[in-house]
Amino acid sequence: MDWKPYAASLAADVAYPGSDWWEPVRETPRHVLVERWFAPGGGGWQAVDGPADPEAWAGAAYANRTLVTQVGAMHADRAAPEQVVTGHPTSSSTEPGLVVSMLRHGRLTPGLRLLDLATGSGYSAALACHRLGDDRLVTTLDVDPYLTRAAAERLDRIGRHPVVVTADGTGELPGTFDRIVSMVSVPRIPSTWLTALAPGGRLVTTITGTGLIITADKTEDGGARGRVEWDRAAFMATRTGAAYPPPLNELFVSTAEDDGETSVSPFPVLDVMQAWEVWSMLTLLAPGIEHRTGTGPGGSRMTWMLHADGSWARATTRPGDRTATVHQGGPRRLYDLLDEVRWRWIEEGELPVYGAEVTVTPEGETTLTRGGWAAVL
Incomplete structure (x- = not known):
């Protein structure tokens, strides 16, 4: 495959x-690091074998999009071509x-020691190796032994040799x-990060569910100070096992x-997870909320909110309506919390989450403040 033009386009x-x-982007062969992946299809996730169709492989590997490589405990490397997993x-x-x-x-500059x-x-580690100028300055860590083993082998193939560690x-x-x-x-800044961070060091992360x-x-x-950046991102949450805990299906069915x-509600149904400010603010008020959306009778819009403490909410907006039943x-009224957030959004024109100041104690307690608002993670 002549991957260089594709990588240049991505850069x-x-x-x-x-x-x-x-x-770093132009010189890193991402396709070598992602040979197989899953794409939505067949009622689940369908395995795609890149080498079987080099043109499609290059198109996917050098597009600015996420490629799902593992579903549950099944990695795409281990799936049969076109196998569907859920x-x-x-x-x-x-x-x-x-x-x-x-x-x-x-703010990476050559000579700094990075923990990825x-x-x-292995793509982020490969880019960082190129930027820092010495592969030994990059340590990349994952909880999944197959991921670290496969990434190390593929990084070696492209001439990159960071320190690869399997750990929580x-x-x-x-x-x-x-x-x-x-x-x-x-969910909050681990105290172990602060212990491992050199004096004057910098950390960058996202907060679960936001x-x-x-x-x-x-x-x-020994603590840290910073801010919530104005741009946004969402990543998978940390895990300790092969997969995440099961979703709240039993609560969904029982209610x-x-x-x-x-x-x-004076507001129509909202797809909360597409309204980033609202989603983030609501998660800070009630961490762990699970959101679902769907279509009800007559084309009505529906949303569900579920929580492991047994709290639940279901709302419906019928076609032509501007309110929701x-x-x-x-134990908690989850939808009332959502409406409180939406009222604040309307009254103030924004929510205080983005741009908030961040203070982290040496023990990892993380506080966000902006104006008169504060939240402790």
Whole structure:
């Protein structure tokens, strides 16, 4: 495959000539790192074998899009061609533009020691090796032994040799680093990151269940200070096993016909996860909410909110209506929280999550503040 023109096109899409990341993207053969992946199809995720169709392989590998490489415990490398699997993605090769954005937030310069959290396909580690100028300065870590083994072998094929570690990214980290850039989300900043961060070091991560990117520089007391960046990103959450806990299907089924407490919302149904500010703010108020959307009788729009504590909400907006009929139950009124967020959004013109100041204690307690608003992760 003549991959160079494809990589040059990708570099033009996610960087610009002369920038820090132009050469790394243009000179990294992403297709070698992602030989097989899953695409939606057949009622689930259908395995795609890149080498079987080099033209389609190049088109996918050098597009600025995420390629899902693992669903549940099944990696695409182990799936038969066109095999369909069901479940939730557990690893991917993130869209290159987002990888570059996260690395750019890390302010990487040659000579710095980087911890690249969530090895995945190895693409972020490959870019970082090119940028830092010495592969030994890059340590890449993932909890999944197959991912680290496969990435190490493929990185070797393209002449990149970072330190590859299999470990829990929220546990003790293997060394001291000037930069920690996480391509996996965390519910709060682990204290072990602060321990492993060199004086004056910088960390970059996203917060689970939100679109918030946090950047913070280590302070003299062993904590860190920074901000929530104005751009947005969402990554898979950290995990300790082969797959994520199962979704709240039993709660969904058991409350499908439950009237619960009925009310009318002044707002139509919203696809919360497409409204990044609202989604992020709501998660900070009630971490762990699971969202679902669908279509009801007569083409009505429906949304569900579920929580592991047993709280649930179901809302419907009929065609032509501007309000929603809401049913909810359990220990918390999840839809009331959503409406409170939406009222604030309307009254103030924005929500305070993006641009918030971030303070992290040495123990990892993370506080976001902006104006008179504050939230502790």
